[in-house]
Amino acid sequence: MDSKVAKHGITNSEILPQHTDVVRPDNEEGVDHPTSKRDPTIVDEKAADAVQQLSGLSDDTGLQDSESDGLETEQDRLDLQHHLFLLTLRGKLHLAPIENMQLHNVMDIATGTGIWATDFASAFPSANVLGTDLSPIQPEYVPPNCHFEIDDAEDEWSFSYKFDYIHGRMLASCFKSHVAVFQSAFNALRPNGWLEIQDIAIPSRCIDDSMFGTAFERWIDLIKEGCAALGRDFGRVPQYKQYLQEIGFVDVVEKQLSWPIGTWAKTQRMKMLGAWCKENVLSGLQGWTMAVLTRGLGMMPAEVELLLMEVRNDINSNALHAYAPIPLQRGGVYG
């Protein structure tokens, strides 16, 4: 893999600097050279409106005006989250060094609404892009080089061809064994191919003691407890890098980014990411919480609603200086 990197005349650190510490929201970090054809400042109007209403921010965040009523479904939230990733990566859809590769076959594991796969297919028209998911929630009208299949990533992979690049995003809660899925990806990649994983590390962190004693802190503890009671492990994301190395991926690099939850950070860019992240969290809160706390801990739905009301107040107060670590990993297959 080193020879491939040298062939392009780029060193690893130039492609993707290695960090072990989380980059806090007050320490801005990012990458340039957009490859998405979607302008990250032109965003879904419904999502933008919801963010703007909630954040009280004006147009200098890059969000647009609209008269819609905010996010309605989990699918809207997933699409908003996609925009948040595009804004975070300054328009890029990937960090693996694939720009100069001949991309024949690309896969998006657990593609959700398929928005990443669709964008990627538009940006790389010569690549054949496959998005797989358990749920048939992908759109019908997509670029001709993009298609979707209903597939459980935890089943044995039986594709008749190899992939040049496999992408997976926000999969922390999806699998019984992430190692097994990453191993399947390794086996399905051709030599010199890349796997890239983008995820959110749970629990959220805080730059100071403003989380101490809040409902938000209580919510985090209860979610951890509820997940443990249900035998679900959301906490594997920090181990992804090690998993990739143990499986045999080479040139494994991890980049740590972060999203402030709310508009409390200093710079305008971090405020903008924080506004988007806040809307993402507020929209996802109910879905992430209700089943875990009622089924896992036996809490009453009304009790959970009360907790969530207080958590929303904490998030909306902007006094809570919490952020979500966003580690991005990529690993190659020796060729």
Ligand SMILES: C[S@@+](CC[C@H](N)C(=O)[O-])C[C@H]1O[C@@H](n2cnc3c(N)ncnc32)[C@H](O)[C@@H]1O
């Ligand atoms: C949080 S969403 C992320 C969607 C997408 N990757 C994105 O970033 O927008 C997780 C998705 O994983 C899918 N999923 C969960 N378990 C899966 C499995 N075992 N195989 C395939 N898809 C799975 C869910 O149906 C859901 O669409």
